[in-house]
Amino acid sequence: MTLRSAHWYAGQDRNAYIHRAWMRRGTPDDAFDRPQIAIANTASDLTPCNAHLTEVAKSVANGIYEAGGIPRELPVVSLGETNVRPTAMLWRNMAAMSTEEMLRANPIDGVVLLGGCDKTIPSLLMAAASVDLPAVVMPGGPMLTGTFRGVPLGCGTDVWRLSEEVRAGTLSNEDFTRSEKSMIRSRGHCNTMGTASTMALVAEALGTVIPGVAGTPAPDSRLLEAAHGTGRAAVELVAADRRPSTFLTEANFHNAIVALAAIGGSTNAVVHLLAIAGRLGIELTLDDFDRIGSRVPVLVDLLPAGRFLMDDFHRAGGLLAVLREVRDLLDPAGLTVTGKPLVDYLDEAPIWDAEVIRPRSAPLVAEGGIAVLRGSLAPSGALIKPAAASPELLRHRGRAVVFDSIEDFHARIDDPDLDVDASSVLVLRGCGPKGYPGMPEVANMPLPRKLLEQGVRDMVRICDGRMSGTAYGTVVLHVAPEAAAGGPLARVRTGDWIVLDVPGRRIDVEADLSDRAPNTDGFAAPRRGWERLYVDHVLGADTGADLDFLLGSSGSEVSRESH
Ligand code: FES
Ligand code: MG
Numbered sequence: 069m070t071l072r073s074a075h076w077y078a079g080q081d082r083n084a085y086i087h088r089a090w091m092r093r094g095t096p097d098d099a100f101d102r103p104q105i106a107i108a109n110t111a112s113d114l115t116p117c118n119a120h121l122t123e124v125a126k127s128v129a130n131g132i133y134e135a136g137g138i139p140r141e142l143p144v145v146s147l148g149e150t151n152v153r154p155t156a157m158l159w160r161n162m163a164a165m166s167t168e169e170m171l172r173a174n175p176i177d178g179v180v181l182l183g184g185c186d187k188t189i190p191s192l193l194m195a196a197a198s199v200d201l202p203a204v205v206m207p208g209g210p211m212l213t214g215t216f217r218g219v220p221l222g223c224g225t226d227v228w229r230l231s232e233e234v235r236a237g238t239l240s241n242e243d244f245t246r247s248e249k250s251m252i253r254s255r256g257h258c259n260t261m262g263t264a265s266t267m268a269l270v271a272e273a274l275g276t277v278i279p280g281v282a283g284t285p286a287p288d289s290r291l292l293e294a295a296h297g298t299g300r301a302a303v304e305l306v307a308a309d310r311r312p313s314t315f316l317t318e319a320n321f322h323n324a325i326v327a328l329a330a331i332g333g334s335t336n337a338v339v340h341l342l343a344i345a346g347r348l349g350i351e352l353t354l355d356d357f358d359r360i361g362s363r364v365p366v367l368v369d370l371l372p373a374g375r376f377l378m379d380d381f382h383r384a385g386g387l388l389a390v391l392r393e394v395r396d397l398l399d400p401a402g403l404t405v406t407g408k409p410l411v412d413y414l415d416e417a418p419i420w421d422a423e424v425i426r427p428r429s430a431p432l433v434a435e436g437g438i439a440v441l442r443g444s445l446a447p448s449g450a451l452i453k454p455a456a457a458s459p460e461l462l463r464h465r466g467r468a469v470v471f472d473s474i475e476d477f478h479a480r481i482d483d484p485d486l487d488v489d490a491s492s493v494l495v496l497r498g499c500g501p502k503g504y505p506g507m508p509e510v511a512n513m514p515l516p517r518k519l520l521e522q523g524v525r526d527m528v529r530i531c532d533g534r535m536s537g538t539a540y541g542t543v544v545l546h547v548a549p550e551a552a553a554g555g556p557l558a559r560v561r562t563g564d565w566i567v568l569d570v571p572g573r574r575i576d577v578e579a580d581l582s583d584r585a586p587n588t589d590g591f592a593a594p595r596r597g598w599e600r601l602y603v604d605h606v607l608g609a610d611t612g613a614d615l616d617f618l619l620g621s622s623g624s625e626v627s628r629e630s631h
Contacts, residue, residue, distance in 0.1 A: 069309070072201070072624060073104040076175035086631055087175065095138070103137040103306040105299070106179040108144045108167055108195075110188040115148035117185035117257035117264065120286055121208050127292040128180050128206060131299025137178075137306070139299065142170060144195075147187040149264075157534065158506025160187045160194075160343075161606070161615050162598055167195035172624055176201060178306040180298055181276075184208030184256070184286075186263040186537070189271050190340035194614070196276075197312045197347035198621045202305035204405045205277045206298040207268035209286035210378035211256030216247040222371035223251060223258035224538025228512070235482075236520040256286025259377040261370040262537035266333035267340060269387045273327030274344075275320045275404035276312075279413040283386045285379055305405060312348060313621065315407075319399035321345055321352050322360055323410055326397050329364035329437035330390050332373040334537025335451050335545060338438060339507075342612030346619045354440050354449045354610050358573070361437030366455050367393055367426045372540040373455045374432055376424045384424035388417035393428040441544060443576035445530070445556050445566065448548035448610045450575055457542040458526040462570040464542075466493040466528060468577070470562045473498040473590035474510050482517040490524045493566045497557045498590045499533030500550025501606040501613045505599055511535040511545035528568055530575070532557055532609070544568065544575055548610035551586070558586035 070078075076087040077100040088100055107128050111121035129139035145163035147156040171179055179201055183189035189205060196203035213220045230247060233239035257264035265283070272282035278301055281294040321341060328337050338357055345352035367390050370376050376384075391398060392414040400411045419425045426432055433455045441450045454462060469488045471477040477496055480486055488494075494513050501507045511531035515524060529543045532550035549555030559581040560566075567576045594600045605615040 071103060072177050073175040083629060083631055099138045103177040103303050104140055104175055105132045105137045105302045105306070106140050106142045106171060106174065106176040107182060108142050108171070108179050108192055109182045110144055110146040110184070110192070111182070112146035112148065114151055115146040115185050115188070117148065118146060118183070118188060118208055120255040121182045121184065124182060124206065124208060124292065124295045127295035128182070128299040131296040132303055135300040135303035137303035140176065142174070144170065147185065147191070149186045154504065155506040155508035156187045157508065158599070158602060160191050161602065161618060163187065163191035164194035165618060167192060168198045171195060171199045171201060172622070172626055178202035178302045180302045181205045182208065184264055186267065186336065189267040190343065193271065193276060193344050194347050197316070197344055198618065199624050200311045200313050200621050201624050202302065202309065202311050203276070204298055204302050204305060205271045206295055207271065207277060207282045209256050209284050209288065209291050210259045210265055211252060211286055212254040213259055213377045213379045214250045214253035216250040220377060221247065221251050222260040222377055222538070224262050224536055225260045225372040225540070227251070228539055232514065232520060235514065235517050254287045258538060259379060260372060260538045261332055261334070261368065263334040263336040265378050266328065266331065266337050266537055269331055270324045270328050270333060270337050270341065272387055273391065273410065274324040275315060275402055275410055278406060279404055279410065280386065280388055283378060283382050285382055301405065308407060310405065310407060315403040315405070316348055316350070317401070318350055319401040320403070321350060322399040323402040325357055325360040326364055326394055327387065327391060329361035330366065330394050331368045331387070332366040332370065332432070332436055332455050335438055335453050336534055336537050338451060339534070339546065339609055339613050343614045346612050346614050347621060349620055357438050358440040362439055363435055364394060364397060364437050365428065365431030366433040366436030367428070367431055369424055369426060369432050372538050380421070380424045384421035385417060385419045388413055389419045389425050392417045439570055439573060441570070441573050441575040443574040444581070445560070445575045445577045446547045447556065448608060450544050450547040452544050452570055454570055456540040461526060461528050461542040464528050464568045466491045466566060468493050468495045468560055468562055468564045468566050470495045470497070470560055472587060474508070476590065477513060481514065484518055486516060488516050488519065490519055490527060492527065494527060494529045495557070495560055496529070496531040496533070497551035499531055500552055501609060502603050503532065503550050503552030503591055505594065505603050505606070507534050507609060507613060509534045509536040509539070511543050512539035512541050530566065546609040548608045550608065552588065552591045553608065554586055556581050558588060559584040
């Protein structure tokens with residue numbers, strides 16, 4: 069088999085001379101005949117959850133060398149969920165596009181994808197799908213559990229909880245600030261079942277991680293061993309020509325959706341899986357998540373839906389132990405990067421702690437997953453995560469209190485004169501992919517202070533944005549079409565009656581919207597740069613919020629070159 073990199077390095081012409089000469093710098097002669105494996109590295113000091121990936125990359129490189137390949141570290145765009153403004157999601161497609169293009173442009177035969185923080189694994193997988201080179205994901209792993217005054221703190225989830233306690237007057241500002249030093253105990257990504265943990269585990273269920281690796285804590289020495297093995301595997305992938313298009317099928321996505329439901333994973337995974345499928349040309353729809361996922365029991369008792377954290381999850385047996393319990397719901401045709409079916413890895417996967425990972429006979433929630441709602445408020449669909457919602461609110465009729473933007477929300481939510489009570493439905497628009505732009509995680513709106521003080525802890529909330537995977541509450545999100553794209557959400561007014569019926573999968577407004585003009589206060593079209601490109605081309609949340617011209621694959625061929 070001729071390696072792709074041979075199109076750069078083989079031969080005696082002037083171009084081959086240039087490619088080799090500049091890459092020598094101590095490289096032995098035979099290196100140019102061996103598989104060139106990129107290590108797409110999202111390490112960055114500004115992505116603290118991924119900062120340790122440079123050490124992980126060393127172990128990956130050792131594995132690549134050992135198997136006869138040549139590692140080539142490739143720093144790629146990195147998105148730190150907590151820092152990047154206005155929201156990391158605005159840049160997911162940019163990270164995917166730039167990574168795709170740099171993999172294609174360079175003499176690379178295969179790639180190890182090093183990710184961790186929320187958007188990094190999705191963007192790497194979107195890139196790998198579109199360039200269609202042999203690729204394997206190496207997740208950076210979650211951090212260890214931090215404690216404050218003897219009580220574990222869950223990343224994200226406990227920030228939301230503690231800040232609500234401050235607003236409710238039950239926690240002092242001083243104690244709130246004190247807890248900050250305990251939140252992040254070690255290297256690694258958020259330790260709750262937020263988006264980072266979810267996407268690492270879902271990537272494994274999808275078949276793109278070596279089975280058994282995802283969820284290994286970042287500081288655990290076994291992570292580096294896994295990284296070494298992943299490096300070795302990447303060289304084997306090239307020999308087998310196992311590219312994403314050769315083994316990722318509907319069956320893989322089926323298994324990813326089952327896993328997403330069984331772990332009680334983040335709603336963000338929906339938008340990411342839709343986007344990855346879109347790159348592969350696989351017809352995955354919002355309804356597949358409800359059809360496949362809603363019958364699946366939630367077996368994992370992790371924050372935000374439950375009690376424990378990722379360290380506990382790994383100790384309890386990890387993803388394979390969960391999947392073994394729902395083996396009958398998996399599609400046995402789903403292959404992994406190793407070439408073997410996912411289900412082949414489930415025989416030796418016991419549960420070591422049945423409190424953290426529940427057996428099928430005693431689930432945390434009998435039917436979990438993510439419910440897809442439709443109705444006059446969301447003709448193209450909306451999501452709710454029933455396991456994170458209050459059971460008594462899953463059927464609810466209440467009056468809308470509408471906010472036109474997140475700024476409007478912040479300006480008015482704590483106004484003592486705001487006409488709102490516990491039965492009201494908070495509606496926030498202008499937060500979709502186009503509207504914000506970038507679809508921020510704001511759907512889990514903080515409740516009005518006066519209601520918090522009365523002891524109210526949950527209300528029905530509706531938004532065209534997303535919510536953090538670490539958040540909880542009765543939140544209807546990803547409403548499509550979004551307000552900025554002319555969806556009915558733009559025509560709802562304060563005082564309209566809204567009816568939520570999760571068992572019936574409906575979200576409706578009891579009003580005739582047809583003669584109302586859409587309210588587009590707060591949407592301003594960006595003038596230039598990525599935001600302009602994004603707003604002009606981004607698709608709805610219901611299809612993955614990718615850019616229209618990035619759907620599908622261009623493969624890895626580049627036919628022209630001039631020096
Ligand atoms: Fe990076 Fe949560 S902020 S994973
Ligand atoms: Mg987030």
